[in-house]
Amino acid sequence: MVKVQTVAVAIASTLASSIPALAQNSELAGVREEMKQLQRNYEERMQALEKRLTEAETRAAKAEKSAGQAEQSANKAEKSATQAEETAVAAGRRTGENAFNPAISLIMQGTWARTSQDPNNFFISGFMPSGGEVGPPKRSFGLGETELSISANIDPYFRGIVIASLSPENTVAVEEAYFQTLALAQGFTLKGGRFLSGIGYQNEIHQHAWDFQDAPLPYKAFLGGRYVQDGVQLRWVAPTPFFLEVGGELASGASFPGNDLNKNGAGSTALFAHVGGDIGESYAWRTGLSYLRTSANNRSFQDPNSLGIPVTNSFTGRAKVWVVDGVLKWAPNGNSTQQNVKLQAEYFRSEQDGTLTYDDLASAAPVFGGLTDSFSSRQSGWYAQAVYQFMPRWRMGYRYDALRYGSVNNAIVNNGLGPSAADFSLLGPYNPSRNTAMIDFSPSEFSRLRLQIAQDKSRMGATDNQVFIQYIHSLGPHGAHRF
Template sequence: MFTPRYTPLALAVSFALAAGAAQAAPDADVAREMKQMREQLQQMQRAYEQRIAALEGRLAQAETKAVKAEKTAVDASATAGEAKASAESAQASRSREPVRANAFNPEISLILTGTYNNLKKDPNSYQITGFTPTLGEVGPGSRSFSLGETELVLSANVDPNWRGVAIAALKPEGGVDMENAYIESLGLGRGFNFKAGRFFSSLGYLNEQHAHAWDFVDAPLAYKAFLGNQFGQDGVQLRWLAPTETFLEIGAEAGRGQSFPSTDRNKNGTTTGVLFAHLGGDVGPSNAWRAGLSYLGTSPKDRTYQDTDSLGAAVDDTFSGKSRLWILDGVWKWAPNGNPSVTNFTLQGEYFRRTESGTLASNSAAGACGGDCSGSYESKQSGWYLQGVYQFMPRWRAGLRHDRLDYGTVDIGLAKNGILSGSDFPVMASHNPTRNSVMFDYSPSEFSRFRVQLARDQSGLGETDNQVFLQYIQSLGTHGAHKF
């Protein structure tokens, strides 16, 4: 039951009015005024009572809602527990079922590249004089517009222990070249990593990177002359990462050696071995470096290249023996406080030294060869490149590269013994090829890049090829980060 409440003010007024009435009888005006005051007092009492009743009603409603909310929370908690138990049961059930074909969900990306080339010299006659032709894609490419290789990449974790990667190069002229296809361990432990299949070797610094990640349109001359542009093979790799603050990595590879400087021997076992070691670290918050030493040893058999003898006839020269290549590489990267988004600079270089010894045979009809002769062959040659790339503002970069090859010493037994002459081996004439390149590129995003490159190429004896390249690189889909 509701009990009326009175304020102290109202009670005081009531008592005052009662006291006044007891003293004297009011006249008509006083009586009228007192009546009005009583009416006002009653109105005030009713207003206060209504407000108090409204507040009590709101309080009761709030208490009711709080009870309902608490009950709902309890019910929701129970429902969540049941849902979790149901999900765990379903997951356990799925783990016991065989994997369906549509459950496989690899990362897929597509790399699109294209160029416009303006070349002073005919690219069909391109050669690196003084160095054994590699039969690789070492030329500057075709004149005018050219579609580059379209690279299709699929990769995924097979299970908690293995990862698979497949990279197919779609040729512009048609056909598919399986560039990389390998499995790689994820959990050997103790810093070990194992890879098997077809892959680019960890030899040197640039070799392991795909062409779309290069800072220039083409590979340095040393890579073209000594590795046929890039060395890859079918085989296995084992690498170990030391548990030290300074980055230290040591690895070894063994494979079939089907690409230059080796040949496919059609034999059991391995024909090519690679050893490499990488060391690196940070210098303050803005600088990082890495240095490496690599070794490639192989024994090519019947490695053949074409030449033109002194009679003007096309001949085949064939080498069999041992080939040993050492590479010393280094890279220094600078970015203010480790943030390369605005400005950064990379200085990169590699030194190559190769020795080969064995026999060189020719089918030339010149001299005393008579179409079938052979003699000893020994060579010691080297080469290097140095490049710097500077990002001077977000998305914009400029780069400069100098390439040089040193002819060294080349002893051809057939020419030395007078069976043939030096003019019967024009490709192997003494020459120190050089090239200078400058590039500018713009990257609207991490998925696209546009580049212009100017080069003065003096790879051929007595020839200078002024080259202009325009290139685009576009990446569709997810693509793994590139290595340091």
């Protein structure tokens, strides 16, 4: 505005100064009149200019305003566009051939081990070998089991889960493969296929979620590390305010303490009951009682006789196992993030009744040939462990486990005519025990590094001092761990 005025005044004064001496008398009046007109003209023009300018300015302001509005709505549009995009992304994931792909997760494990005894000669003195993978990991660096887990709902009625175990020896084993009902009412759940039996407490917990690198001694001695069933399981949760669950299993009974019977009907029966609840906000507990009955038909094992020559012994008969278990967890106000404690203990009692066959015919110089006589055993074992998370990521734990030889009635030895007790070197009276301590560090919920030291007196007269370093990594979806 100011600029326009100055320019106008400048022009006016220039015009005025360019009309000098002509200003004489009448002429002068005429010139003055002209000048006045000019001035008026300019003033009019200036006013018109000013008017146009203000108009333009208001228009500009309006434009600015509407521009702002436009921007705002653009922002909004962008926002809703991102939202739309989000839903589109979500929807996009659910279309195409991959839409029904099951959930896949993978557990990777490995160890570094140092043991004072040869892990290849592992046995538990006084107890029939289970044939399971119960020994310590091999020395030096070693790969553990890699677990591949695949699960999805089959249809509205069933869910399917398969866990394949890839062993470091490059073999694949089906660890679990079962279906589970989704739609049975009244607290019932039916499971079928191959699954970890519901007996005991630790049995149903997957190995990668164990608090120590290996299984407690009673699991190793009486269940071959853990008990897997090929069969069906029915569970019922009671409609009570506290937790009460009962379950039963009918299965082939092909795993230790049974073996493949090659007969019709169920080879093993398992029953279990669990009770649990909370004590205040800081404690949660569960306790249980389990019973397993199975049979063995020529379940054989190698046992060196008194001369050190391997002899094939085999057991035929009935095996029963009782388990009493209990677990108590503490976390301040139920918040386990900072600190928590887990106490866990189980007691096992095993009974075997049947016949034992001693057979050295396969050896180079048979002494007694094949003998069969009655055999019965009443043996027990227990363990107790405590794990304390003293700060986020860090836990330490201690476990004591022990087996009691109990009473073993081996008629072949007792009648004194054939092999003596020394010819059953694995079955001599001995009470194995072990002390284990561990500390583990979990950088996140998906990775864990563990140092474990143990003094293992499983073998009579040979204490095994063990040091293990173990890693457990999980890939894929966030796992859900059982209580």
